[in-house]
Amino acid sequence: MKKLLTTILSLGVAASAAIAGDLSLTAAKVSDDLAKVTADSALWSKAKFATVELYPQTAIEFNDKKAVEANKGNKGKKAQVAAVHNGKDLAIMIKWPDGTKSVQGSHSSDTYSDGFAVQFASNSKQPLPYIGMGSAGRPVVVHLQKSTAAVYEPNGNKDVSTQLNRQQTGVFNEELAAYDAKVKGLAKTDYERVFVGEGFRSITEIKDGSVKSNASMNYNNGWTGTLVRPIKDAYMDGTGTAAVALAVWDGDKMGRNGLKNLSSWVAVNLEGMKPNAKVVSEATEAPKGDAAKGKEAADANGCAGCHQITADAPESVMAPSLVNIGGYSTAAYLRESILKPSAVVVPGYNRNAHANTPWYTIEKGKRVSTMTDYSFLDKATVENIVAYLKTLKAEVE
Ligand code: HEC
Structure with missing residues (x-):
């Protein structure tokens, strides 16, 4: 800008x-x-x-x-x-x-x-x-x-860490006012x-x-x-x-x-x-599956054992919360998450999370998701779960 x-x-x-x-x-x-x-x-x-x-x-x-x-x-x-x-x-x-x-x-x-x-x-x-x-x-x-x-950037390279601190200039009163005016002129x-x-x-x-x-x-x-x-x-x-x-x-x-x-x-x-x-x-892409059947399948397959799925359910340190996943994910991403959990690994960075429940392990230098691989599910069930996941999102204000 x-x-x-x-x-x-x-x-x-x-x-x-x-x-x-x-x-x-x-x-x-x-x-x-x-x-x-x-x-x-x-x-x-x-x-x-x-x-x-x-x-x-x-x-x-x-x-x-x-x-x-x-x-x-x-x-x-x-x-x-x-x-x-x-x-x-x-x-x-x-x-x-x-x-x-x-x-x-x-x-x-x-x-x-x-x-x-x-x-x-x-x-x-x-x-x-x-x-x-x-x-x-x-x-x-x-x-x-x-x-x-306004940020004073002496190098003009947007490097905020090098900005000058007004408190550390060692100048007072008029000198400081003059300094402020100079900084203002230079500031971005x-x-x-x-x-x-x-x-x-x-x-x-x-x-x-x-x-x-x-x-x-x-x-x-x-x-x-x-x-x-x-x-x-x-x-x-x-x-x-x-x-x-x-x-x-x-x-x-x-x-x-x-x-x-x-x-x-x-x-x-x-x-x-x-x-x-x-x-x-x-x-x-609009999900083609049946969301109600998808909810049943998600329950039957233990998704809630690791994930928080609804806002009123307890938070889980085992896996990412899915409370708003339907709001910012495509059907393709959700499908891939179920069938190939390691295609994209959300690593988590909550250091308070239980050390025994990491979200991934490293195998041959690659992150491997600890999520169950659900590629055994039949196609219709996967599509139903995708349709259900797409409904998971907060109210809009
Ligand atoms: C054994 C625990 C476990 C179970 C059971 C489990 N997951 Fe996961 N899931 C994880 C972990 C850990 C991650 C984060 C690592 C990754 O990205 O794969 C994850 C990631 C995801 C993501 C991506 C989240 C994001 O924010 O991008 C989706 C979607 C998902 N799971 C859906 C499901 C569904 C649907 C089921 C049930 C069919 C399920 N999971 C069952 C552990 C689990």
């Missing part, structure tokens, strides 16, 4: 042609230069908004008790999402509800900022990756924008990062400027975030259809890392290009 806009966004609700929980939308073709697009750019009036639901990511419990308490019973959020493209760049806008504006101070470690991330599947020929982290052989590129107070109000990931603990920041992106966020009784990036670069190819997932953090609830609301994969079709049928069908 080059400059933080304070302009108030006033997009008419009339522009929103929303169907609840849409998992595909069309990026309108425009001829504008998108490089400097922000929330108040006029071209958004050409875009159609779709409602995308974002659910609390509850797979792994945090060690921070206060944060866990603050996030108990979190609901799903309805975001309005639109996209435009000009054949070269893709711009995405997300508007999401947040009753309090949380901006992280530049020197405080106990405040958390609101923020959002737009994530793309890198390779549209692979099955869609694990959301948030990517998975082995299925990378993601993640654009993160946080709302931060930006916190924009780009990461690539190919599985848990493989997330790395791209610091060499090789991604030409621009993100911004504005608060007006709720947030509006925008991101512009090339349709295609070394990190991803969204030609035809970009597979996009969205995440938002609530600083007021100490949200950070996995403490966020997350969408499932959304197929963003680029108007005027041939859609990528594989991405579209994977992102929008």
